[in-house]
Amino acid sequence: MTIELLEGLTTTRAIRRYTTDPVSEDHLSTMLFAATRAPTGSNRQAFRFVVLRSSPKAQEAKALLGSAFRSNWEAKRRADGYDETEPDSPTARVRRALQEFVDGFESIPVVVLPCILPRHGQLIDGASIYPACQNLLLAARALGYGGVLTGWHSSVEDQLKTLCSIPKAYSVAATIPIGVPKGNHGPVRRKPIQRLVFEDEWDQPAQWAMDPPGTRFTG
Amino acid sequence: MTIELLEGLTTTRAIRRYTTDPVSEDHLSTMLFAATRAPTGSNRQAFRFVVLRSSPKAQEAKALLGSAFRSNWEAKRRADGYDETEPDSPTARVRRALQEFVDGFESIPVVVLPCILPRHGQLIDGASIYPACQNLLLAARALGYGGVLTGWHSSVEDQLKTLCSIPKAYSVAATIPIGVPKGNHGPVRRKPIQRLVFEDEWDQPAQWAMDPPGTRFTG
Numbered sequence: 378m379t380i381e382l383l384e385g386l387t388t389t390r391a392i393r394r395y396t397t398d399p400v401s402e403d404h405l406s407t408m409l410f411a412a413t414r415a416p417t418g419s420n421r422q423a424f425r426f427v428v429l430r431s432s433p434k435a436q437e438a439k440a441l442l443g444s445a446f447r448s449n450w451e452a453k454r455r456a457d458g459y460d461e462t463e464p465d466s467p468t469a470r471v472r473r474a475l476q477e478f479v480d481g482f483e484s485i486p487v488v489v490l491p492c493i494l495p496r497h498g499q500l501i502d503g504a505s506i507y508p509a510c511q512n513l514l515l516a517a518r519a520l521g522y523g524g525v526l527t528g529w530h531s532s533v534e535d536q537l538k539t540l541c542s543i544p545k546a547y548s549v550a551a552t553i554p555i556g557v558p559k560g561n562h563g564p565v566r567r568k569p570i571q572r573l574v575f576e577d578e579w580d581q582p583a584q585w586a587m588d589p590p591g592t593r594f595t596g
Numbered sequence: 597m598t599i600e601l602l603e604g605l606t607t608t609r610a611i612r613r614y615t616t617d618p619v620s621e622d623h624l625s626t627m628l629f630a631a632t633r634a635p636t637g638s639n640r641q642a643f644r645f646v647v648l649r650s651s652p653k654a655q656e657a658k659a660l661l662g663s664a665f666r667s668n669w670e671a672k673r674r675a676d677g678y679d680e681t682e683p684d685s686p687t688a689r690v691r692r693a694l695q696e697f698v699d700g701f702e703s704i705p706v707v708v709l710p711c712i713l714p715r716h717g718q719l720i721d722g723a724s725i726y727p728a729c730q731n732l733l734l735a736a737r738a739l740g741y742g743g744v745l746t747g748w749h750s751s752v753e754d755q756l757k758t759l760c761s762i763p764k765a766y767s768v769a770a771t772i773p774i775g776v777p778k779g780n781h782g783p784v785r786r787k788p789i790q791r792l793v794f795e796d797e798w799d800q801p802a803q804w805a806m807d808p809p810g811t812r813f814t815g
Contacts, residue, residue, distance in 0.1 A: 379600045379601070379602075380600070380601045381598045381599070381600065381601065381738075382598070382599045382600065382601050382603070382604035382734060382735075382737070382738040383598075383626065383630060383735060383738045383739075384601070385601035385604075386630040386633060386634075386731050386734055386735055386738075387629065387630055387633045388633075389633075391635055391639075402804035403804070405802075405804060405805075406789075406802075406804050406805050406806050407602065409789065409792075409793045409802070409805050410606065410789060410805075410806075410807065410808065411602060411605040411606055413786050413787075413789060413792050413793070414605060414606045414607075414608075414784050414786065415605075415730060416610055416730075416733075416744075416745055418747065420610075420785075420786075420814065422786060422787050422792065422814070424792065425792055425793075425794060425798070426792060426793045426794065427794045427795070427796070427797070427798065428793065428794065428795050428796075428802055429795075429796065430795070432795075432796050434796040434797060435795075435796050438796075493719070495719065500712070500714065500719075500721055500722055500725075500767050500769055501722075501747040501750065501769070501770070502719055502722070503719055503720075503721070503722015503723065503725070503726050503769075504722065504726050504729070504745055504747060504769070504770055506719075506722070506726075507722050507723050507725075507726030507727050507730070508726050508727070508729065508730035508733075508745065510723070510727065511634060511635075511726070511727035511730040511731065512605050512730065514635075514727075515601060515605055515734075516601075516602060516605055518601070519600075519601040519602045519605075520602075525635075526635055526723055526727065528637065528720040528723060531720065541796065541797050541798060542797045542798040542799070543798050544798065548719050550719055550720070550722075550723070551720070551723055565633050566639075567632050567633065567639075567641060568632075568641050570625075570628065570629060570632060573628075573632050573641065573643065573644055573645060574628045574632070574644075574645045574647065575644060575645065575646045575647065576646070576647050576648075576649070576651075576654075577646070577647075577648065577651050577653040577654050577657075577760065578646070578653060578760050578761045579644070579646065579760060579761040579762050579763065580761070583624075583625075583628070583647055585621035585622070585624060585625050586624075586625050586628050586629075587625050587629075588629065589629065595639060595641070
């Protein structure tokens, strides 16, 4: 069953809970091929992708990441008041999903580290790596998988680079775990489009921009 | 005719030459809807999209951008030796396309300015805006259009922000022109995947990563 391009773009969710099903090498190759088809400045392709699966080295890197993810989540859980919500609320569901995500980090079948050689030391460097991250997530969705773009490796980036022999000059732009979703992909929730899309000037809503009927919004 | 997700990810080219055909408001709405479905850190959605079409304000902003693009191209053309190539070489074709792109910038039907409120002042801020830029380009491709992710607004970013009332705290992450391609989308050229995708450690090619038969490469 194939998914249509527009449908894929609007229904790819951040997936943080995975079954124990493996990711096939064939599918992994297709995902990474799709990732590397994304644009980079002047097609310079100063991006590289380090894939972690189940080798001893991969397990060591995943353990380092897992410990960083658990610390990050612990801090976020307190700072954002995740514990003070009703058990049935959407926030409580997110809390449980995140807890499961960090607790089981080491068993996620695939973790991809997208790396980039920064050129400007500015925001625009991201234009040569995050489109590829999005392609990777979309390709995962096309093949029945799911993943999530996270920055929680940042506190252990130097150790991670040493461990995986990533040159000092490169930045690890994200950590992207991938697996078979326990939940489902489907329409994502955002703010009403009139608050996100302007014409000509800031805060001047684009009259033609409309959320399709049935769109659900973030609170 | 719809395009399949994986096919779209691997065949969306940077399009810099456009016909004079307009971009319909309905299609534009669909593209921006798709852009805003991309992930952002903690689903914070600190992204905004300013769309420029043909109003006097849009024309003023496009003229400012056009002049910056022409200066950038002039500098790049000299620095990268574009003038010293054989007339029939691929580089000469790129040179002609870029010249046409900057010369006619003001007549490109749609120019999108994706903006982001930076949170960390680091590369990771790009993870909350460039996936949306990629979704925008992929949605354009799905609907028969094409565009290109550029950073050539940077030299006039402050003037552009003043002109379009973009708050000082936001960054204009890119300039994305969109129109009906004069050329075609199709397979893109990249380095061999073995040079881009590693397993466990830097420079350790992932054995399972393979370019599909018929893949063409950059020089």
